Amino acid sequence: MLSTILEILDASTDELVRLQTSLVAIPALGPTNEGQGEAAKAGFLAGYLSAFSGASLEVIDAPDPRVESGRRPSLVIRRPGRSVRTLWLIAHTDVVPTGDLSLWQSDPFVLRREGDLIYGRGVEDNHQGLVSALMLLRALEQAGAETELSLGILLAADEETGNALGIEYILRERPDVFAPDDLVLIPDFGTRDGSAIEVAEKSVLWLKFTVQGRQCHASTPDEGINSLVGASALILALGRLNHVFDRQDPLFDPAASTFAPTRKEANVPNVNTIPGQDVFYLDCRVLPGYPLDDVEREIRSICDEVEAERGVRISFSHVVREQAAPASPAGCEVVTRLAAALREERGIEPRVIGIGGGTVAAAFRKRGLPAACWSTLLNTAHQPNEHSSISNTIADARVFARLLLDSGEQA
Ligand SMILES: [Zn+2]
Incomplete structure (x- = not known):
């Protein structure tokens, strides 16, 4: 047959x-x-x-x-x-x-x-x-x-x-x-x-970060709080996620979780203004063994550190959140x-x-x-x-x- x-x-x-x-x-x-x-x-x-x-x-x-x-x-x-x-x-x-x-x-x-x-x-x-x-x-x-x-x-x-x-x-x-x-x-x-x-699939977490500073004239930067500098510091600090969530699973390629900053929204239209708000996005693909709650808790603590260092306020929200x-x-x-x-x-x-x-x-x-x-x-x-x-x-x-x-x- x-x-x-x-x-x-x-x-x-x-x-x-x-x-x-x-x-x-x-x-x-x-x-x-x-x-x-x-x-x-x-x-x-x-x-x-x-x-x-x-x-x-x-x-x-x-x-x-x-x-x-x-x-x-x-x-x-x-x-x-x-x-x-x-x-x-x-x-x-x-x-x-x-x-x-x-x-x-x-x-x-x-x-x-x-x-x-x-x-x-x-x-x-x-x-x-x-x-x-x-x-x-x-x-x-x-x-x-x-x-x-x-x-x-x-x-x-x-x-x-x-x-x-x-x-x-x-x-x-x-x-x-x-x-x-x-x-x-x-x-x-x-x-x-x-x-x-x-x-098998990795969990998907897409986050939108809003970094709030204080806008001012670029000739007197000390009068404001530069949100672009704060956002940049945060993007680099988020690199820590790779070390905290460093498990490898050979089933996947790449074998580790990934945390990639991707989209960046426009801030000020002109060169001579210190931006007061910056928005960027992070694409996270997390091995199924990690609860996304743990990832978000770590991200919040990284945000708290950058807030303390840079004087900005940082919030983040979900664009997509799917626990594998x-x-x-x-x-x-x-x-x-x-x-x-x-x-x-x-x-x-x-x-x-x-x-x-x-x-x-x-x-x-x-x-x-x-x-x-x-x-x-x-x-x-x-x-x-x-x-x-x-x-x-x-x-x-x-x-x-x-x-x-x-x-x-x-x-
Ligand atoms: Zn299809």
């Missing part, structure tokens, strides 16, 4: 390009990005799925008054196996805006193909994952395959602007969708060689089965890794459901001329097929 399915997948290029062409033409932008959400795209996909009689479709609507339809639909597709235990493939339907159109070589919402590559907004993030999952479903249907594991495909809304009306909504309102022993795989992260399986979920155990079943499928299918030795930013997997891990992120990507997401490889998409679907069918034989 596996070989039949792999053959169908290998012959699915035309179908894949047709589906990508349709998806690219329906830009699903969230209202934060001045779009109308996922309703039109979800409607198209529901029509596409109606051809597959062995699969059921459930639409979960998160209410959102900011879009005309009033809802942000996520699609839950189930193809039952002999066991209720389910292999979940999870992708998202929304995309990010095009950015500067002059940087695109063709219309981002009209698919362009050049050999193995297809271009358009969303073709990689996350249509590649979405289409590879649907190509597997199509192959199973064409082959009339019976599987041990059930196949679940979740096409979620609202991934690009925070997940609140997508995966977070589903896990909160409909926790019954996922069972504790289901296998959760998220094809929305990947490397070019497909060898990296992501199981515990890592999925490297030996959890979805990882070991995926690793086995990759060895067999591609003859490669997978690496289990952690990354610096949040993915949808964190929402599962927070609830004690192990989840792995994996696919084979050129990593052009969010860029102008976003593109993806047709052969990578099919190759990933082949790995999913092995995961679904090989594991069925073992179970």
